[in-house]
Amino acid sequence: MPADARRGLRRALVWEITVRDLLSTLRDRRTLNATILMPLILIPLFTLGLPLMMGSLIGGQQQTRQQLGISGELPGGLRAALERDETLPDGTVVRAGVDLVPVTDPLQAVQSGSVDAAVQASSPLPERAGDGTGTLNIYAKLGNLRAQTGAYSKVQDVLEAYNRQLTVQRLTSLGLSESTLTPVTLRPVDASSTQEQRSGQLAFLIPMLMMQFILAGAMATALDATAGEKERGTLESLLVSPVRRAEVVAGKLLATTLTALTSAAFSVAGFLLSGLAMRALQDRQPEASAAFTQGIGGQLSLSPSALLSLLGTAASTAVLISALLITVGIYARSFKEAQTYVAPITMLIVIPAVMLQFADFLHSGPGLYAVPLIGGMVSILDTVRGALNPGHAALAFAVNLLAALTLCALALRSFSREEVIFRN
CATH class of the missing domain: 3.40.190 (D-Maltodextrin-Binding Protein; domain 2)
Known part of the structure; x- marks a missing residue:
């Protein structure tokens, strides 16, 4: 481990680098739209509009x-x-x-x-x-x-x-x-909890869309703060200033994580908005919500403890994805090359999220929650369905943070190597 990593971080400098990278991100209106507006629009559209449209058709x-x-x-x-x-x-x-x-x-x-x-x-x-x-x-x-x-x-x-x-x-x-004709009558009784019934068959969309928006929010800042700065030549001026490499990594990680968490927070707000809209629709037009009563649609209705668990898991996932993107971004020669590296990473994140629709066939033992990122996705799905296990959620949270620390160490090592910093 580099010597400057063993010394304490100067919070003022870390925060200064964080603000610097956040301001760079905020100048791009497209990033703001992807981070704030898109979750509030797309999530209600998928979880509320799509099932209602299918039911109407x-x-x-x-x-x-x-x-x-x-x-x-x-x-x-x-x-x-x-x-x-x-x-x-x-x-x-x-x-x-x-x-x-x-x-x-x-x-x-x-x-x-x-x-x-x-x-x-x-x-x-x-x-x-x-x-x-x-x-x-x-x-x-x-x-x-x-x-x-x-x-x-x-x-x-x-x-x-x-x-x-x-x-x-x-x-x-x-x-x-x-x-x-029917000497024996079969009467189904739904043993699902109230939240499982509300979440419906499209509950897997919630962790899937959260992962998508966390990734989109983190990508906007991470790639610009690493490969983008290398391409513009501003990273060299930052590294020759009296600031430690560990503080640079910490500042960029914090900025990226804040952007990702902002996107995650608005995605949760989008789900809560969908639930409120659905309840209002059921009160005013019960026949219009027939698809939801048949278990197709999904609503997010969480207790304070479940909401806290959901946000905590989303935060650990955001830190992990941010650390991964910074590690990849600093290795790339240019912004375009970084995007090329990120494309397969996106698929590695999206495909497991899509496969969550088959989560009922998985054995939800502790081993599943010990897998970085995937454990967090399953924990979010459990929370949405009202089947939260605090031990599993804590394990997924800890594993995500441990993986993020490992990636941060790799990123710090790259920031300390001139052949990586100046390889463009």
Whole structure:
């Protein structure tokens, strides 16, 4: 370890370097937008707007009449069921029927787009249970979400109800009740905590987006304070001044971490804003939040201790990412070269964050939380879902800080080597 690293840091000089690098970052309005505005806009858009949009699109397909091609003869009851609208007592259409269109070639009709889906009865279909069986072929573009949630879905639901109706009629004629079909009833009971139910299936987006914004905020300052200064020739003037190399590293690390934490704080604010907006929407328009009640959307509603844990884990992650970027940035010859190095690092951070959607399949033992960065991501996800384990969160926090200290030592070593500082 260099001699100046073993001496105490002069806080005034460290803070002066920090302010210097922060001011350089603040001069770029694009950085401010990426650090402050983008989390407040994109996070509500992903966690609130996207599920509501999907729910609206799917619900819109159910409430819109589609063209259904018909080839062959259908029983009168089935035709009527397909064309009939399902409504609430107040007249609101829950599921619209379909318009039946005769077609000669159902496959060609669907492929050409003249109908949304088509059914073909190759033989007469039974009108009563016990009168034999029949097959109804349905043609649709099964890889098309619009087709699946529209006419195709309606035909499936109507045919299932039609089959049950015929079966119930047959049972009644035999003196049996409808309950004969279901002697044992399965009643699901959600054992998830309240916060797990609120966070929904998109809970993994919260740590993923937090990592993205922490990385974006740290990158703006770290690369400019290292490779950018080398390229402009201002780093040499800083290093020949009466300031220790350890103080330079500490100042740049502090500036980068503050920028990253600012972005993280606004990302948390974005999630809290989404939760408030969702609760207000549920109070005023319960039907508009149907997608969320089905577990699709996510809300962030945290207790003070959970919020403190979330911010602490985010802070340790910000320090780790900042130290990594400074270590890489000082090694690069130019700003462009530093960006080239950072590109694969971005993927190494983003890919594990995306894989958090499969976190339910992971064994959340202490070993997982002992992995730098990944342990912090899993800890954030646990906090969001209301399953926070203080021991796991403390382990992830400590491991992140330990990894950051190791990277800081590498960065200090690079700052102390002239062949690295002047390699541009």
